[in-house]
Amino acid sequence: MTPESVPEPDGLTLLTLALVGMGRRLRRRLAD
Secondary structure, eight states, X not given: OOTTTSOOHHHHXXXXXXXXXXXXXXXXXXXX
16 A cells, blocks of 8 residues: 555645745735
8 A cells, every 4th residue: 555546635735734824924024
């Protein structure tokens, strides 16, 4: 059972949350 064959929605959610968090931080820095 390779991890690649089994999709992990949790990983995708974590990545999306991380991207959103980075975007918010960048926007805050640009706003200041």
